[in-house]
Amino acid sequence: MPADEPEVLRARHQGRGGGAEDPARGASRAPAVGQRGVLLGRRAAGHRPAEGVLHPDVRRLPGRGLERTRARTGGPQPHNPAAIGIHRTGAAEASAARREGINPFRLDRSAWRNLGAAGLAWFLVIAIALTGWFVVVVPLHADILDNDLTLVYIGARIGLEQGWSHVYSLPLQHELFTQLRPHAVFNDGERFVSPPPFAWILVPLSVFGAGGATIAWLAISLAALVLGWLLAAPGAGWTRSLWLLGALAWYPVLYGLSLAQPALVIVALAAVAWRLAEAGKPYHAGVVLGLSVVKPQLLLLLPLVLLFAGRWRIVAAWAATVALLAAASLAVIGGQGLRDYLALLDEAQHVANNRYFTLAFVLGPGPLSYLAQGAVIAGAAVAAYANRRASHARIFAVGIVATALGATYWHLQDFTILILAAWLFWRDRPPLSRAWLLLAIGIAGEFAWPLTPLPILVGVAGWAVLLGAPRIAEPSNNPA
Template sequence: MGVGFFRDADWLGPRRARGYLWLLALLNLASIVLLTGTSNGGIDRHGLLLGSDFLSFWTTGGMLQVQENIYDPAAHFAAQQAFFVQEGAHTAFFYPPPFLLICYLLGFLPYFPALAVWLLATGAVYFATVRLWLRRSGIRWSALLILAAFPPVVITVTHGQTSFLVAALLGLGVLLARAHPLLAGICFGLATIKPQLGILIPLVLLVTGEWRVIAAAAVTAVLLGLAATAAFDPAVWLDWIAVSETAQAAMTGGLIGFGKMQSPFAAAMLLGASPQFAYTVQGLVSLAVTGALCRAAWRKSFSPALGAAMLAGAPLATPFVFDYDLVLLAFPLIWLTGSGFRRWEKLIAAGAFIAAAFARPLAMSFSIPIMPLVLAAFFIVITRRALDESNDRSPAPSPRIRSGARLDAEPSSA
């Protein structure tokens, strides 16, 4: 087994890759069936409520309907405990006021019907966006199979998280930016319900001069904020700012759990670094990501390649990112597969696809943070390809590199 085994990864051809996808899909499905099938009254065998994080969104909806302060941690904790009591369990709520418009609607339904509606609705939007990316990339594989096998998908489902919705909005924004800038801007503006994943978007849009997208995004975000202000009182913004300071303290103090987070900051803290050093590491990584994107985008037009690099860099650019947020990686993975693989790229893409299945267990049980390294390698691959494409370089590399080898193309022999 030489270097070429890993460098070219010829063993990971279309048929074997499809087999692995089926295996992962069956394992993911089995884990969900086991989790729900062994639950009792909506409580799993570990004593946790099904949907876990969704309890925070649903509780917020109920509190809004009786005009309680949802950004009061004590009141929010009491509201959660009124529905589901577990010693020390509390899913904090740090989302900005525009997200309250969605939470308010969720509060009209009982918990489990609301969870089902939430996952079906946001999952459908995400599924449709993935299908659109596959079609634009010329990949004929089943979106359902790919998503059923993708570990961040099952993590999002079991947590009842917002990741499907936010990833779909960002993915749609990238695809629509050139042909439909106003629609793209609306998507980016709506994605501000989870702002930490979109901090690179204004940078890339500014550098590439996508002014109509920027204007539409800004107007959408402002209108969304005004709607939240009108619906829930202007003081809600001051309450959110106050609880945001609590969120940073909770993150630095490890109350959220560094093993659950997948950022360079969390990795440094997990390895015993001081908060100051961990923030320095995060700052340097964020600056490196920003610089690489600026170089790739300088004096160029916005393209799916730049958008893929922007999405691949998003989890690295923020200290506050979790494994379920990595559903966002589906889009740069699709773009890379459709463009064909060069040396090492197939192996790195496979690692980015599967790593979320192991990242949290390794971090929480053995204090081994693998995800920032995987994300960094993947971002380098995508950004290098985006830079090559934006410079109109030939896609054909030296003879030693098997460029254009697409994972979805059937080989001539087994």
């Protein structure tokens, strides 16, 4: 046997090589087990014949000595050494690994991906803590009623105390606003112009007072965000939480929370509608989608896109739900309430802040901007028809992005709805290169908007074009 080869000693059997028979185990002439335990530095284990196998790292030197070294390259190593009678501490191997440490140049792609995801998660958590503190916590702590939900609370109070036909009465709104916030200015931005169902929803929360209703609504909004994430966010495993952290860290989402806006509730409703459509329940999906009339401008073009994409059952249920709510609203507010409501809507159309994040910022208010918004609507219909065999996720994303681009009444917090579009867009497995577009929109919504809304408008326009182009070999999905 070569001197540098490791030697495996086996227990001798009767009649082999003329050697002496092995003594019975436990007999006085049976020191072999103990000797092997000494050689290995430990007491041998078990009472099996395999106990005669020496540690594979032990070899015999030319001078009949023994040396502990590495096993031969390619030599088999027992998966469970204890199962064949070998006991080793592994102290040498462990200490060697500790001395070697982690070599970043030897990490594989999966390890780098996990490290990157962990680093991104920590960054997003810090961003949520810092931005959330200054954008949400500090303003609401200073004045818990300085938000848009207070206006809805005023509408609910007027309806309960004065009758729902007076819910859009400007003098009554002014009076109650002054009672709640005596030091605030009742300007053209302090109006309750939401549809009556929003005030109806807030009636149960009015028992907590204006401040308590705000806190309860914030809790509902966060729960709605988590629900939407659970239903619609792509990915699997712990890295899926990055989509939730990214949504919470985005400035439009946090700003919407500071105003106690219903945008996150609309995100949850649209996510539930999409999931029901995926489950083959189009009528249920349409009913849920119809509840989004509490803030209709966030999903205004989605029914049109669904219709041209062949999802007519969803649209039929949506139309029935909206018609029912509209009829109930009209019956409750009456003719005078309708006239007051239309007057408030006309006033809102002339407020420059309400169109700052629309195409009117680029083209100016007037016929040119209306023409551009009409082109967006027509393009959305064409894109929906071209993608009629696409997945429900893609169709919903087309409708949401087209709504954001073609809106006539839009604010920074309304971009919150794009987080659902991003989740559904990514579920459709787009090319990885298109992630840069989402990143650009996210950065524009985070940093560029105080200077100009142009970057985020350009990003949304580019996203709409990408979504509108049908994908090659698009997987077929059963239309609703």
